[in-house]
Amino acid sequence: MNAKATHTILLATSLMGLALSHGALAQDTVKIGSVLSVTGPSSFLGEPEDKTLKLYVDKINAAGGVAGKKIELVIYDDGGDANKARTFATRLIEDDEVIAMVGGTTTGSTMAMIPVFEDAKVPFISLAGAIEVIDPVRKFVFKTPHTDKMACEKIFEDLKKRNLTKIGMISGTDGFGASMRAQCVKVAPNYGMQILIDENYGPRDSDMTAQLTKIKNTAGVQAVVNPGFGQGPAIVTRNYAQLGMTNIPFYQSHGVASKSFIDLAGPAAEGVRLPAAALLVGDKLPESDPQKKVVTEYRQAYEGATKQPVSTFGGHAYDGLFILVEAMKRANSTDPQKIRDEIEKTKGFVGTGGIVNMSATDHLGLDLSAFRMLEIKGGDWNLVASGS
Amino acid sequence: MRALVNQRFVTLAILAVVIAVLPLAFPSSYYFRVASLVWVSALAAIGLNILMGQAGQVSLGHAAFFGIGAYAVAIGPTHLGIPPWAALLFGALLSGVLAYLVGRPILRLKGHYLAIATLGLGVLVALVITTESRWTGGPDGMPVERLTLFGWRVSGSYTWYWVTGGLLLIGTWIALNLDETPTGRAFRALHDSEVAAQVVGVDVARFKLQAFVIAAIYASLAGSALAFMNGFINPDQAGFLHSVELVTIVVLGGLGSVVGSIVGAAVLVTLPQALTVFQEYEHLLLGLIIIVAMIFMRNGIVPSLSNLLLRRARS
Amino acid sequence: MAEFLQFLISGLTVGAVYALVALGFTLIYNASGVVNFAQGEFVMLGGMVTVFASAAGLPLPLAALVAIAAAVAIGLMLHRFAIEPARGASAVTLIIITIGASILLRGVAAIVFDKQFHKLPAFTGDTPVDVLGAAVQPQSFWVLGGTAVVVLGLYVFLEHTLLGKAVLATAANRLAARLVGINTTTIMALAFGGSAAIGAIAGILVTPITLTSYDVGTLLALKGFAAAMLGGMGNPVGAVVGGLLLGLLEAFGAGYLSSTYKDAFAFLVILIVLFAAPQGLFGRRVVERV
Numbered sequence: 001m002n003a004k005a006t007h008t009i010l011l012a013t014s015l016m017g018l019a020l021s022h023g024a025l026a027q028d029t030v031k032i033g034s035v036l037s038v039t040g041p042s043s044f045l046g047e048p049e050d051k052t053l054k055l056y057v058d059k060i061n062a063a064g065g066v067a068g069k070k071i072e073l074v075i076y077d078d079g080g081d082a083n084k085a086r087t088f089a090t091r092l093i094e095d096d097e098v099i100a101m102v103g104g105t106t107t108g109s110t111m112a113m114i115p116v117f118e119d120a121k122v123p124f125i126s127l128a129g130a131i132e133v134i135d136p137v138r139k140f141v142f143k144t145p146h147t148d149k150m151a152c153e154k155i156f157e158d159l160k161k162r163n164l165t166k167i168g169m170i171s172g173t174d175g176f177g178a179s180m181r182a183q184c185v186k187v188a189p190n191y192g193m194q195i196l197i198d199e200n201y202g203p204r205d206s207d208m209t210a211q212l213t214k215i216k217n218t219a220g221v222q223a224v225v226n227p228g229f230g231q232g233p234a235i236v237t238r239n240y241a242q243l244g245m246t247n248i249p250f251y252q253s254h255g256v257a258s259k260s261f262i263d264l265a266g267p268a269a270e271g272v273r274l275p276a277a278a279l280l281v282g283d284k285l286p287e288s289d290p291q292k293k294v295v296t297e298y299r300q301a302y303e304g305a306t307k308q309p310v311s312t313f314g315g316h317a318y319d320g321l322f323i324l325v326e327a328m329k330r331a332n333s334t335d336p337q338k339i340r341d342e343i344e345k346t347k348g349f350v351g352t353g354g355i356v357n358m359s360a361t362d363h364l365g366l367d368l369s370a371f372r373m374l375e376i377k378g379g380d381w382n383l384v385a386s387g388s
Numbered sequence: 389m390r391a392l393v394n395q396r397f398v399t400l401a402i403l404a405v406v407i408a409v410l411p412l413a414f415p416s417s418y419y420f421r422v423a424s425l426v427w428v429s430a431l432a433a434i435g436l437n438i439l440m441g442q443a444g445q446v447s448l449g450h451a452a453f454f455g456i457g458a459y460a461v462a463i464g465p466t467h468l469g470i471p472p473w474a475a476l477l478f479g480a481l482l483s484g485v486l487a488y489l490v491g492r493p494i495l496r497l498k499g500h501y502l503a504i505a506t507l508g509l510g511v512l513v514a515l516v517i518t519t520e521s522r523w524t525g526g527p528d529g530m531p532v533e534r535l536t537l538f539g540w541r542v543s544g545s546y547t548w549y550w551v552t553g554g555l556l557l558i559g560t561w562i563a564l565n566l567d568e569t570p571t572g573r574a575f576r577a578l579h580d581s582e583v584a585a586q587v588v589g590v591d592v593a594r595f596k597l598q599a600f601v602i603a604a605i606y607a608s609l610a611g612s613a614l615a616f617m618n619g620f621i622n623p624d625q626a627g628f629l630h631s632v633e634l635v636t637i638v639v640l641g642g643l644g645s646v647v648g649s650i651v652g653a654a655v656l657v658t659l660p661q662a663l664t665v666f667q668e669y670e671h672l673l674l675g676l677i678i679i680v681a682m683i684f685m686r687n688g689i690v691p692s693l694s695n696l697l698l699r700r701a702r703s
Numbered sequence: 704m705a706e707f708l709q710f711l712i713s714g715l716t717v718g719a720v721y722a723l724v725a726l727g728f729t730l731i732y733n734a735s736g737v738v739n740f741a742q743g744e745f746v747m748l749g750g751m752v753t754v755f756a757s758a759a760g761l762p763l764p765l766a767a768l769v770a771i772a773a774a775v776a777i778g779l780m781l782h783r784f785a786i787e788p789a790r791g792a793s794a795v796t797l798i799i800i801t802i803g804a805s806i807l808l809r810g811v812a813a814i815v816f817d818k819q820f821h822k823l824p825a826f827t828g829d830t831p832v833d834v835l836g837a838a839v840q841p842q843s844f845w846v847l848g849g850t851a852v853v854v855l856g857l858y859v860f861l862e863h864t865l866l867g868k869a870v871l872a873t874a875a876n877r878l879a880a881r882l883v884g885i886n887t888t889t890i891m892a893l894a895f896g897g898s899a900a901i902g903a904i905a906g907i908l909v910t911p912i913t914l915t916s917y918d919v920g921t922l923l924a925l926k927g928f929a930a931a932m933l934g935g936m937g938n939p940v941g942a943v944v945g946g947l948l949l950g951l952l953e954a955f956g957a958g959y960l961s962s963t964y965k966d967a968f969a970f971l972v973i974l975i976v977l978f979a980a981p982q983g984l985f986g987r988r989v990v991e992r993v
Contacts, residue, residue: 675807
């Protein structure tokens with residue numbers, strides 16, 4: 001038998017097997033897949049995502065599932081390795097036959113997995129930050145976190161209000177930091193921002209005083225922006241205070257939006273500003289705020305179950321899961337194509353990240369209002385009143 | 389000599405049969421994907437094994453050449469308008485030339501010093517790839533255009549299974565042949581004792597350099613194949629951890645054993661897939677398996693098992 | 704001048720940690736010929752165990768002792784259950800075993816502790832000290848002082864105790880040492896325990912500055928190995944000098960050249976040094992016998 005014949009026979013048998021197993025499965029459960037960086041350098045993002053998905057799928061199933069069907073959640077850990085993520089994506093599609101995916105912790109692994117889901121025509125709701133995930137729009141790819149470009153815009157908007165236009169930047173060279181830095185450099189001219197000095201640090205560096213000393217000694221720097229995630233920004237913040245630079249306004253990104261940042265940076269975090277989702281300041285939102293109920297409930301559920309402080313990263317997974325679940329309910333079907341169409345029609349979905357209005361040209365559905373400008377005061381997040 | 393030729397032929401034939409028959413046991417194209425990954429890793433490991441097993445030189449930066457091959461086929465067509473197949477050859481050439489240039493001074497170093505020098509080289513290449521984001525897409529990586537050969541668009545898990553399987557066969561054939569040429573014998577002499585080899589007239593420096601260049605080209609081709617297959621590439625593939633993984637494959641499978649590299653790759657690529665059922669215990673078990681395997685099969689899986697079989701057969 | 708001092712102290716602080724890791728490498732390498740890639744995990748253990756023990760209510764000094772004890776226990780276990788059974792295997796096989804051990808230890812730490820970042824309070828407050836215009840964290844002095852004490856202690860032990868001399872003898876020639884009645888297995892166990900203790904001390908000293916998590920070990924092992932090679936593998940003085948030099952190269956590279964390429968700069972210097980002095984700065988010249 002030649003190779004081609006083997007191939008054809010195999011294809012036929014596997015297709016038959018596929019059809020059979022689909023028929024059997026469709027009865028009472030429906031599989032949702034996820035590839036997350038539960039270990040590796042992005043584990044502090046992946047871990048809350050993992051816990052959130054498990055927590056809420058259990059809750060949904062306990063309440064009877066979606067349209068009478070229980071959800072079976074299949075999670076794989078890519079360890080932050082995009083090549084592994086790609087293999088697990090294939091596994092989800094080919095082996096587990098999931099009808100949708102909520103996952104992709106980092107932009108790197110998301111970008112590596114996109115072709116798999118596009119080819120298989122299965123909806124993929126990513127939890128990664130960079131704008132390139134949804135720009136250009138791909139038919140089956142959506143995402144829940146605000147883009148890094150929006151974070152830059154929000155920061156620059158705030159700087160403009162304070163009449164500060166000459167800034168210094170210090171960015172991590174990890175995917176998150178590098179991507180956000182590039183977006184900030186790109187949109188800076190739109191806000192009249194001048195970047196006087198542009199420094200970097202490695203994702204595992206333990207001392208950034210050299211870079212900060214250079215920024216400190218650059219004449220005319222009115223504010224400093226630090227795109228980055230993980231432990232890096234906490235060390236930058238501590239070094240910032242160590243060098244006595246706290247009289248220069250300092251901006252972090254949404255990459256540090258978890259209470260552990262305040263905890264790690266300690267008193268040095270006082271006065272730091274950052275754009276982040278309403279989730280962090282749930283208890284400080286006015287009663288009239290539409291997000292108040294959702295963020296308070298999520299926070300209680302997550303902190304109650306995990307005994308760890310809530311982060312916006314887990315919140316992104318919550319939003320992704322419920323955007324999917326609601327789309328499944330509306331579609332009243334397990335057909336990936338129909339679910340995709342309904343995800344795209346998501347309107348007025350109140351999540352932890354903001355109010356989502358998707359369309360054929362916008363697979364994120366959040367605008368700048370979804371971001372709140374926060375300032376750390378007294379060891380806690382505080383909303384910055386608009387106009388100050 | 390005749391027996392050796394036959395042995396080589398038998399090895400190749402078995403490998404060919406395995407590649408041809410394995411798909412019969414595959415329930416879905418996910419298995420084709422994993423198998424293709426095994427073939428690609430095995431190809432890179434076979435090359436590294438020529439350097440480590442035959443010439444006795446450790447490289448802790450070999451993923452750099454893997455990365456150069458991968459990024460050559462990513463950057464060439466996207467930024468420079470070079471056709472994908474030409475980019476593949478260009479990547480291999482670049483890796484070979486780089487290995488030649490840096491190999492000359494580096495290979496004067498011995499043992500762990502060679503390891504740290506190659507490690508340094510690996511760190512440098514990975515850093516350039518991560519930093520020069522205008523060309524490489526930075527830490528998040530960049531997409532790779534599909535390979536087209538004479539109008540045939542090479543894509544899909546099935547196709548790549550056969551392409552990478554074919555590449556592995558060719559790579560294995562060359563490595564096995566090399567083993568029996570004067571060059572191969574010189575390599576082995578180097579492994580045993582450099583001074584002794586020198587005394588009997590082996591041009592030590594030249595052969596080490598040759599092994600280094602060959603190993604670099606193998607890694608580069610494997611990198612190109614992976615990049616085409618994934619349609620996407622990121623700097624992890626050029627990083628330190630991938631270098632360590634390649635060395636682990638070679639040693640786990642068996643230094644100096646071509647079949648060992650394939651077995652080592654099979655174990656190290658499929659193990660994490662199999663261990664996912666253990667969830668958070670995955671890494672713990674992976675580490676444990678590596679330790680236990682190396683304690684009980686200290687010469688590597690293939691040499692240790694074949695020794696055991698030989699002893700059984702004799703007694 | 705203030706700028707130069709700032710870079711200098713930053714480099715020395717980071718370099719002191721590399722030096723301690725390199726010293727750990729050297730100790731084990733001398734006694735057993737093994738390059739222990741799980742060395743970074745000892746640093747992780749020092750930091751993480753201290754964090755969790757003090758969170759459980761132990762006072763900091765006691766928590767630190769618990770951490771050192773835990774690391775030593777694991778170092779001894781590593782030797783007893785992974786290195787000793789593979790006795791006589793080739794050097795590269797032993798390296799792979801230590802790589803397996805490092806994956807294993809990281810996996811265990813992720814389960815026993817967690818995957819979050821953690822901090823320790825600085826031993827003597829966070830108020831920066833002004834040193835001729837450079838702002839220095841008080842903890843930096845602890846790191847530098849602690850490193851000096853460890854190095855000095857090791858020196859006294861090696862040069863002025865019988866046991867220490869046995870270690871040196873084993874390092875010089877394992878077979879000869881065995882012939883004169885030194886139990887080289889005990890010496891090797893001692894080296895693993897001592898090296899684990901040094902790693903743990905480094906972790907405890909530096910965590911208040913650098914924070915810690917279950918996976919900080921990999922990069923430290925890489926940098927520590929580089930430092931040990933730069934100084935000359937097997938030479939304790941070389942390890943310390945190599946570590947400090949590497950830290951200084953990074954800090955001055957980031958300060959005066961480019962913060963993006965500071966690691967490249969450091970490794971470039973290592974390559975150049977090795978081309979000029981193939982045995983490292985303080986390495987022994989080994990002649991291969993036929």
